[in-house]
Amino acid sequence: MNPPPSGAPSIIYCHCQYAQVVPPDVKAAVLRQLCDSGLPFEAVPDLCELSARRDPSLRRLTSAGPVKIAACFPRAVKWLFAAANAPLPLDCAEVLNMRVQSADEVAAGLISPVLNPNVPLGKVTAADAPAPAPAPAS
């Protein structure tokens, strides 16, 4: 895979596959525009599922530096990653919310090279939060 151009945010798209909490027409339109853009991206079926399984591949997603994520509420996304021992880089992560924003807004935000960090910094840093629980046995 290509070495990252310095500073350009990577793009992660969550398909929210295992529940319809993201409107299907919004996620389809966002994915469509992402595919039309010709930009590289990473698409995951369901971030919640990866977090529930403490999936180590979440660490890969946060390892490429600045990141834009199309999913749901930034507060939920922050702690889903943290629960899987893959804390987001809070100062350079932007979460676009497909539950409340329009598909055009989300797609434009993803495609823009300008990053607007919006994940709550909070009073607890990733280092203060407890160690994540061990992965479930399944």
Added chain:
Amino acid sequence: MALTDLPLRVVLYEGPGATPLATDDRFAAVRSLLEGGFGVTRSGAARPVPPVDASPLLVLGRWDGATPVTESDTRLRWGALDTATVTAQAEATRAEFGAPATGPWKPWFPVIDYDRCTNCMQCLSFCLFGVYGVDDAKRIQVQNNDNCKTNCPACSRVCPEAAIMFPKYKSGPINGDSVSDSDLNREKMKIDISALLGGDVYSMLRTRSERATSRFSKERDADKALAERQKCLTKLAALTSDIPPEVLMSLPSPDEIARRATEAAAKGRAALAAQSN
């Protein structure tokens, strides 16, 4: 989860040596892979993508020449992209590598917002299903999310800080939306659910069910008794806001509830005591 349990990663390759996909094909391939439970990387130079790790890889493309061949002892396979069969290709590779399958479990489990959590242990004392525990430093954590009852957000109602989220819940702040003061007050008002589920709900349930049993035992109509129980549970679900009737239905016996509640409360007390030492 061991490193070898990393899920299959599918890469759509459109660089040198391959013909770029038409956007319709790209969309069709990515969507069908996601719906099949596979993560996809669309690689390219314009933006970084997460680096290669120990995940098994399936690299798909419309190759200009023959499909590249790799040694069978690596965790990398190449394939010719066919949008109609892409999910089957990925499934075959997943099975070959023994990589984990995803779904169909709806990922329903509590996620703690540690910016808000005060480590009061109310959730630990409340949950009858052993979802919560503490880490070595006696901080609350979600340990057994598989035990959580799908669609039941009850523990988020007992948290005095509105720190427990269920990202797939319908409304805020439980779904992760920001917490307002009025949310906080509303959450506090609902705290009695803890007491209710620990005892009162069950005793109400039992009383109603006993009443129903004596009434229906005369009629010997099991279906009607069941319908009454269902009605009662539905009313209780309304009383307790949004706890699904099937969750109340699956509550263990009164003795078992008492045993688990004592155990959970003892765990909570022990964790609190350890904090103050």
